[in-house]
Each structure stands twice: as structure tokens, then as C-alpha cells.
Amino acid sequence: MSVELITLGTAAGPAIRGPEGGISSALVVDGAFYMVDFGLGCSRAVNEAGLRGKDFVAGFVTHLHSDHVVELPGFLLWNWGHPVEGFTRPVSIIGPGKDGTRPGGGGLSGTTELVSHSLKAFSYDIDIRVHDEARPDLASLVGAVDLECPADGSPDAARPFDVYEDDRVKVTAILVEHPPVRPALAFRFETDAGSVVFSGDTAECPAMVTLAKGADVLVHEAVNLDFYAGKGFAPEFLNHQRIAHTSPEGAGRIAAEAGVGRLVLSHLAGRAEPTWWHDRASSTFSGPVDVAVSGQRFRIDSPVLSPA
Template sequence: MTDPLRVVLLGTAAGPYPAPGRQGCANAVVVGGRVYLVDAGYGTLGKYVAAGLSPRDLAAVFVTHLHSDHVAELFTLFLLGWGPANQGVVDPVPVYGPGPDPTDPGPPAAGTAGLIAGNLAAFGQDVAVRQRTSDRPRLAGLIRATDVSVAGETVVHEDDRVRVTARAVPHPPLHLALGYRFETEHGVVAFSGDTARSDAVGELAAGADLLVHEAMEPDFYRSIGYAPKLLDFLAASHTSPADVGRVAAAAGAKRVALSHLGPADPARLDDEGWLRRVRPHYSGPVVVGHDLLDLAVSKTV
């Protein structure tokens, strides 16, 4: 019997550089067979299919922020998984994510809606040919991209299976990065997105049955010779595994999964190394994320 609420860590690597053992950041929240995707880094579509998920069951996509390691395959997911053949997407799918930075003094960079529009234009020849030569709905009509703005904790999506709220989290220098909370009748799951240690994540994860939190180990980057300026940048925009433990404990999260791991290569820091850094600060169960790790989630008292 399929668990009514599952989280599949499709990709668990931090950063845009490919690394052995893990691929780009992506997570599937599966509620009664319906799929809600959080981020779509490199390798997402292959992992999505390898997890036994069907593009036809994709109900919504939630983008935490617009760094390439979180959106590299956002459009590819639709471009290669669209149409009635092979259980592709045939119904509109909402896509939520940050908009453009209103304070950017240069030419405006695209937000989530602009990213989708730009990809539709870039792949216009391919899309047009496929629409002419096969029985497919218009691709532009299937991707309903919305630029999200938040004030405190904001409801961004609600349907008959899930209520999703978003909150801004600190990931400088981006003007907006988001964490998400998924509330279902079967349990609650929270995602930190990329963030420095933050009370905002604690609020999203309050009492959650599972918190999926990024983790970056500064000692590793110090050991391989990163310059002090870059180390300061990483510390200001990411969370150490020790601080993940502190956030989870303060939030009362029932279980924690570490993902978006830096270093991404398991040979550089093994599971026990990650756990050893979290355990002094959090007494609940912790799992170290690996691609395709499938976690059943249920309400806990």
C-alpha cells in the first residue's frame, strides 16, 4: 500500500557544480499520488522518472529561489514531459517562485514568470514543431507561472489535498528566497530552501512532522582553502549542520532530513560526519539526504 504522504529527495547536492554521488536540488511531496515539486535543479527529470513518478501527476511546482542549481531543469520538466504520450503533462500546472528584484539598478533580471517566458521563446522552434506534429495542448498554457510576494507567512497554494504557505528566508544577496510549509491531513512537511540560520524557518517548521533543511559544513570549505571573503559569504547565506540541529530543536520538528548538502560528494563528508555535527543540538531522528531517498511521513504526537 502506498503511503498517503511521502517526500522523495530527488536531488540533494548543493551548488551548481556537478559532484559525484548527488545531483541538483529537487524534492517531491507526494500526497495520495499527487506530486508537488519543490525546486528543479540539474538531473530533476531523470530522478523524477526514476522515483516512479509520472509527469501526469504533477500538481504544482514551488521554487525556493532563482539560483541555477534550483531551476536548471524547471522548464525541461515540461519541455520533455509534456503531452498525452507516456503520461505527460496535459493539464495546467501552477509554478510559484520569487519575482524580479525591484531594486536591481541594472537591466531587470527575470523572475519566475520571466524565466518560463524566456524559455518558451528560446525553445520556440522545438515547441512549435511538436505542437504541429502531435496531439498536444499548447505548452504555454500548461505552465501557469506566478511571481510570489510574501508578507510574513503567506498562503501561496491550496487545493483539496494540501495547503502551502511561504515565508521569506535570508539568502543574500538575493532579494527574495522562500521556505515552504505543506500542511495535509496526513502530516506537515517544511522546506528551508537555501538560507542562513533563521527564525523564519523555525516558524515554518513549528511542530512539523518532517523538516527538510539545507546544510553546508564551513570547516570543509575552510580546509580546501576557500578565501575568507568567500567563507564569510557562505556563512551569511547557508546553515551549518550544527545550526540545523538548533533550528529543528527550537521549532519542535519531529524529524529532520538534511539536503542541499555541501560538500555534495559523499566521499568528502560521510553520513556519520553529518550526523555527528547535528546530534549535540537536536535529539530527534535525523536522516542524511541521498538522491531518491523516499520518506514516509505521518502525524506524530
């Protein structure tokens, strides 16, 4: 089995603070590919990585902050139908449902409505291309799923739960701490060649240790709080960065406690030199640490693992 992780985009958002693409990752398993998050630029990044929509199987959304889903509509429209080597068979988009903890949360879109409203917004283009270019109906190909998550505070909230399985991968998720966003999810992919865990956005939390236990690769977010502190941002914004994200030292601690084979830092919030991120994560984790850049590839070949 051939499995490769591609960090398509590694930047936090929604600000553009440098050359890196918005947060998005792909896992390529025997030529078929799966996506985790759809940040700004992911469609181009997928194409430049040599991936084509015809091989797309499923996308997983960690949470509904815009920097994680802004290009989901573009990705679907750019990877659909024969004319663009796109998918012509059903694909899945799997992510959080509505946030019942928000006042008026029932009126705010979860993943299913994010997809359905997006396709509705582009209905003119889709209708034209179905009739003018003999493409299959896009809406009927995209199966969107609002995940049923364990209730906050319940014993199950601290445990991984099943979200997807086919003959190549088994995917589980766990609730992570990214207040005030609920639910916020991390995903673990198991393949015959090894396991890869994606933190999504999260504070340093025990759930990440639980989900990442013994994984071959942990793709974890990190924030440089000093960057924001020096910019004169509002206290509310600085507080969000502090309580909802993880320092590189914290990501290293999670990697060490979980005993993962490799730590890949992605979704880097706030700018810093690569060595800044690397040295801080390495101060708490003795294994290999990568400060991922957009388009970087990692071959998953448990137990031997190396950047491709």
C-alpha cells in the same frame, strides 16, 4: 491519505562534487505530486521515482540561484503531453518575483519570466511537437506565478503567508535569509497526513523556527564550511557560504526550537561522510536525523513517521 516525501536530489551546486543529484524534492499526495526546486538531474530523478508528468500539479521555487532552477525547462519539456505520460492539464510554477533590491533588478528575470523566456527559447521544438505529435500548447498549460512577498523589514516579513491551496495541500511560505538573494523562501506543506517544511537555502534564522513550528518533517539545508575553507576559495565565496547557509548544528537547533518530528538534511554543500553531518545535527537535536540521499523516500503518516 497517502503522503510521501522524496528527496530527488540532495546536492548543492552549481559545482558537481559527487554522485548526488541537484537539489529537488517531491511531495506525493494521493498519487499527485508537487515539486520544490528543480536542480540538475531532477527530470531523471522524477522518472526513476516512478512519477509521471500526468500526475504533476505544481512546482515551487525557493529562490533563483541556478542550482535550484536549472532543470525547470528540462522538467517541463520532458513531462508534457500524452507521448511522455506528461501533463495535459494546467500546472503551476510558483516562485519569487523580480529582485527589487538589485541595481537593475527590474531587468532581471523573476519566476514568470524564467518560465516564459525558457518556453520562448524552445519555441521551435514546442511548435513542432504541438503540430506533429498533437500535444497541447505548453505555454498555455504552465501557469507561472511571481509571489507577492512581504516588504523587507515590515512586520509581515517575519510571518508566514499563503501561496497555494487545493484539495490536497495548503502551502505557506516565509522569507528566509540567503543574502544577497531576495526574496529567498522556505515553504510549508500541510496535508491531512502531516506537514513538511522545506528550508530552501538559508542562514540559521528565526523565520525557519516560525515556519517549521510543530512540523512533522523539516527538510533543511546544511553546509560544511571546513570543506570550503580548505580549498583555497576567494574570501568573498567563503563569506557567502558563512552568512547565507546553515551549519548542521544550526539545522539541528532550528529543528529543536521548532519541535519538529524529524530532521532531513538536504542540499548538502561541501562534501563529508554521512556520519559527519548526522553527528553534528544530532548534537543539537535529539529527534531523528536523516542525511538524505537522492531518491530517498519518507512516508508521512502523522504522528507515526518512518523512512519508507
